[in-house]
Amino acid sequence: MGMSEQDFVPKNIVLIGFMGSGKSTVGRELHQRLGYVLADTDRMIEEAMGKKITEIFKEEGEEAFRDFETLQLLELAKQREERMILSTGGGIVIRAENRALLKRMGYVVWLDAPVDVIIDRTSRNRDRPLLNCEDAGGRVETLLAERREWYREASHLKIDTTGLDSGEIATGILESARYFFTNAG
Numbered sequence: 001m002g003m004s005e006q007d008f009v010p011k012n013i014v015l016i017g018f019m020g021s022g023k024s025t026v027g028r029e030l031h032q033r034l035g036y037v038l039a040d041t042d043r044m045i046e047e048a049m050g051k052k053i054t055e056i057f058k059e060e061g062e063e064a065f066r067d068f069e070t071l072q073l074l075e076l077a078k079q080r081e082e083r084m085i086l087s088t089g090g091g092i093v094i095r096a097e098n099r100a101l102l103k104r105m106g107y108v109v110w111l112d113a114p115v116d117v118i119i120d121r122t123s124r125n126r127d128r129p130l131l132n133c134e135d136a137g138g139r140v141e142t143l144l145a146e147r148r149e150w151y152r153e154a155s156h157l158k159i160d161t162t163g164l165d166s167g168e169i170a171t172g173i174l175e176s177a178r179y180f181f182t183n184a185g
């Protein structure tokens with residue numbers, strides 16, 4: 001049987017995971033190794049809106065940001081011919097529409113990290129509006145518990161990043177991506 005339009009899976013690698021799970025760093029590492037275009041939904045939204053994520057949340061609200069996020073993803077999903085590494089915002093999995101879309105865009109890797117590691121990494125700057133609150137640690141725990149199933153549903157592979165550096169994570173992703181693309185087209 002020939003490949004139908006629906007079976008087509010572009011050779012993109014998509015990184016999902018909670019804030020501070022290392023998506024941007026691992027994305028850059030993959031970009032360096034493969035030479036694929038590197039895209040980042042947060043950066044694209046900031047460029048399109050001409051303001052920072054924190055300002056978008058403050059001035060337009062989270063729902064508006066989520067709308068931009070979905071629009072951005074739809075735009076990217078249309079670019080079928082390009083091979084890319086896509087790094088996403090931690091909340092991209094909240095919408096079922098996005099979860100389905102992500103999985104059709106390529107090989108989706110969920111970077112998972114323990115709560116304490118995430119709390120430590122995200123405490124170093126204040127550019128994440130959802131964690132700019134008194135009990136940021138509690139917030140991380142609540143959001144992570146809420147989203148875990150969504151990350152699982154939206155991904156093909158989960159990597160527990162504990163004790164691994166970005167080079168090791170990238171190597172793991174490339175090995176399994178090769179296997180995935182050999183078998184999925």
Ligand code: S3P
Binds near residue numbers: 023042089090
């Ligand atoms: C968010 C994660 C952020 C950014 C926004 C909301 C979230 O991206 O999209 O602050 O809901 O988890 P990073 O995961 O790159 O920090």
